[in-house]
Amino acid sequence: MMKTLHGGLRRLASLRLTLACLALAALIALAGDVGGWPTGTLIAVPFVILFVNLAAAIATHGALRTQAGLFGFHLALACLALLAAIDRLSGLSGHVEVTQGTAFDPTLVEARIGPLHPGSLERVRFVQGRFEIDYAPRLKRRETRSTVYVPDDTGNWHPVIVGDDTPLVVGDYRFYTSFNKGFAPLLSYIAADGTIHSGAVHLPSYPLNFFKQGNVWTIPGTGREVKLWLHVPEPVFVEDAPWRFRIPDDAVLVIMDGAQRYELRPGDTVPLGGGRLRYEELRTWMGYTIDYSPMIPWMLAAAATAALSLAWHAIGKLRRSDWDRATGAEERAHVR
Amino acid sequence: MFADGAWLPIALGLYFAAALSAVIAVWRGRSVSTAMTLLAIALACHTVAIALRWVRLGHGPYVDLFEVLSSNVWSLHLAVLIAALAFPRIRASLAAILPLLQILVIWLLTVPERDTLAPVTYDTVWLPIHVTLGKIFLGCTVVAVGLSIVILIRRHRPEAFSVLPRCRALDELAYRFVLIAFIFETLMLIAGAIWAQDAWGRYWAWDPLETWAFITWLAVAGYLHQRAVWKPSPVLNAILVVGIFTLAFSTFFGTPFISTAPHKGAI
Numbered sequence: 390m391m392k393t394l395h396g397g398l399r400r401l402a403s404l405r406l407t408l409a410c411l412a413l414a415a416l417i418a419l420a421g422d423v424g425g426w427p428t429g430t431l432i433a434v435p436f437v438i439l440f441v442n443l444a445a446a447i448a449t450h451g452a453l454r455t456q457a458g459l460f461g462f463h464l465a466l467a468c469l470a471l472l473a474a475i476d477r478l479s480g481l482s483g484h485v486e487v488t489q490g491t492a493f494d495p496t497l498v499e500a501r502i503g504p505l506h507p508g509s510l511e512r513v514r515f516v517q518g519r520f521e522i523d524y525a526p527r528l529k530r531r532e533t534r535s536t537v538y539v540p541d542d543t544g545n546w547h548p549v550i551v552g553d554d555t556p557l558v559v560g561d562y563r564f565y566t567s568f569n570k571g572f573a574p575l576l577s578y579i580a581a582d583g584t585i586h587s588g589a590v591h592l593p594s595y596p597l598n599f600f601k602q603g604n605v606w607t608i609p610g611t612g613r614e615v616k617l618w619l620h621v622p623e624p625v626f627v628e629d630a631p632w633r634f635r636i637p638d639d640a641v642l643v644i645m646d647g648a649q650r651y652e653l654r655p656g657d658t659v660p661l662g663g664g665r666l667r668y669e670e671l672r673t674w675m676g677y678t679i680d681y682s683p684m685i686p687w688m689l690a691a692a693a694t695a696a697l698s699l700a701w702h703a704i705g706k707l708r709r710s711d712w713d714r715a716t717g718a719e720e721r722a723h724v725r
Numbered sequence: 726m727f728a729d730g731a732w733l734p735i736a737l738g739l740y741f742a743a744a745l746s747a748v749i750a751v752w753r754g755r756s757v758s759t760a761m762t763l764l765a766i767a768l769a770c771h772t773v774a775i776a777l778r779w780v781r782l783g784h785g786p787y788v789d790l791f792e793v794l795s796s797n798v799w800s801l802h803l804a805v806l807i808a809a810l811a812f813p814r815i816r817a818s819l820a821a822i823l824p825l826l827q828i829l830v831i832w833l834l835t836v837p838e839r840d841t842l843a844p845v846t847y848d849t850v851w852l853p854i855h856v857t858l859g860k861i862f863l864g865c866t867v868v869a870v871g872l873s874i875v876i877l878i879r880r881h882r883p884e885a886f887s888v889l890p891r892c893r894a895l896d897e898l899a900y901r902f903v904l905i906a907f908i909f910e911t912l913m914l915i916a917g918a919i920w921a922q923d924a925w926g927r928y929w930a931w932d933p934l935e936t937w938a939f940i941t942w943l944a945v946a947g948y949l950h951q952r953a954v955w956k957p958s959p960v961l962n963a964i965l966v967v968g969i970f971t972l973a974f975s976t977f978f979g980t981p982f983i984s985t986a987p988h989k990g991a992i
Contacts, residue, residue, distance in 0.1 A: 404950055404953055404954045405954060407950055408947055408950055408951060408954065411943045411946055411947045411950070412943075412947070414939075414943055415939075415940045415943045415944070415947075418931070418936045418939050418940050418943075419936075419940065421931055421936060422931070422933055422936040422937070428931045428936070429931060482927060482930070525842055527842075529842050529844070530844070530845070531845050532845055533845075553845060553846055553924065553925070554845070554846060554849070554923050554924050554926075556926055563926055564926075565925065565926035678925065678926050678927070679926075680926045680927045682927070682928065685922070685928060688928075689915070689918075689919070692911070692914075692915045692918075693915060695911065696908060696911040696912050696915060699907070699908050699911065700908050703901075703904050703905060703908060706901070706904070707901060712894060712897045712898040712901055
């Protein structure tokens with residue numbers, strides 16, 4: 390029984406299996422880059438096999454255990470493979486747009502979610518405030534300072550500044566500002582029966598898409614679509630000088646209902662689809678990236694241990710023998 | 726004092742002269758000491774050029790192709806000089822590796838030099854750490870490539886580089902340089918992941934540069950393991966080392982400048 394178990398472990402510890410795992414991981418990474426495969430999730434497969442392979446190698450190869458550097462490297466690498474697999478299977482990586490003056494809505498999040506993700510994004514609460522973005526000449530984006538309001542345990546709301554490298558941390562979720570942000574006309578639609586629908590239409594990211602600040606909007610209750618776009622006579626951005634992202638002063642909202650064209654300024658109302666559309670004001674929206682990677686500290690510790698252990702092994706190997714007297718037998722003794 | 730742009734052509738000319746001198750010296754069976762002297766002077770001039778530009782722009786050579794190429798021309802030449810000083814018996818391999826590095830020098834001459842602005846996400850201590858580790862990785866690899874080229878040349882001309890040790894010894898030394906390179910590549914990926922976590926809120930996102938850096942890491946790990954599994958000949962190992970360098974070179978010099986990955990920053 391023990392002999393069979395040992396034989397099985399030795400087969401699992403095969404160096405050829407290690408090479409196969411490395412090749413499979415490379416193929417999956419390549420397929421993700423070239424073919425758009427979901428590398429983040431699929432890579433868990435070779436990582437799990439690699440963990441089993443390395444664990445079996447540690448259990449069966451005496452030489453691996455007697456050389457502290459090699460032992461530490463393989464053990465740490467096995468742990469890293471397992472942690473990376475868990476992280477990818479339970480992780481979340483996504484993005485969301487939040488309109489100024491409104492609350493974060495988890496249903497609007499677009500994300501790649503691991504099958505073991507605990508799914509607690511619903512507990513995240515914050516309200517989007519104003520934001521500032523500085524630009525250097527040639528449209529180079531610099532600092533982003535986005536103010537969000539977060540409730541504490543007593544129900545009071547506190548401002549928090551979020552940036553590209555300063556996250557809003559709620560639970561294990563981290564929200565970072567992204568390059569994605571723009572303008573959002575706030576509209577109210579009073580239907581024929583008196584029902585009022587309010588909402589914001591997010592226009593494409595600005596200034597990246599300054600030339601196409603338009604979108605399609607569906608009239609509530611009718612299914613009819615109208616086109617709308619923001620006409621900005623004087624661009625907000627300055628090509629060759631520093632500038633700060635702001636709402637344009639003289640922007641006009643253009644609505645195209647078939648051949649009928651309306652030009653609206655904040656406060657204007659027009660008849661539309663049997664009801665009335667009121668253009669309340671122009672706001673902004675901010676795009677956030679969201680990340681949930683619970684294993685990060687452990688992965689960092691495992692990766693650092695692996696690198697340092699390998700360094701220890703390498704230093705020992707370099708000290709033990711002269712490179713120009715190395716023989717095949719010597720190599721076999723030092724490498725499993 | 727010359728401006729930074731004036732020092733660079735002097736350095737590049739001296740690199741070329743060093744390469745030519747090394748080839749002629751080995752061809753005639755003489756010492757490569759003149760080549761090493763020229764290389765040291767070239768590196769000194771290049772150091773001044775990079776330092777002046779760094780001070781003028783306020784950021785290191787990380788942003789565009791010119792800066793990345795220039796700093797790598799510097800670091801790769803520095804790596805081969807250090808290796809030649811540390812291992813006197815392999816100095817003649819300069820004649821194998823320096824001509825290869827002149828491809829980078831010629832490429833650098835064709836890239837326009839413009840003033841750059843570093844993205845906000847580059848303002849972190851982890852970037853220079855990440856870049857330095859990467860340069861050590863590539864530097865160790867390029868030394869291994871020099872030894873591997875000698876092995877490959879000897880396959881067709883066994884009498885070539887007669888002052889250098891036998892192929893098996895060169896193969897062993899190349900292996901050790903790749904082993905050290907692997908450690909620094911691992912540390913580079915760790916530092917890069919910490920930087921990415923700071924800069925973009927994720928330690929790994931499989932963007933093209935990350936994907937190809939990971940594939941390069943796997944390739945080096947595969948090379949180290951295959952030596953233990955199959956005990957291949959020095960020639961096969963040399964081919965693999967050249968392959969690894971080609972892969973690493975394509976990853977670090979090609980991918981960042983043909984993709985729109987966040988490593989470039991965004992508007």
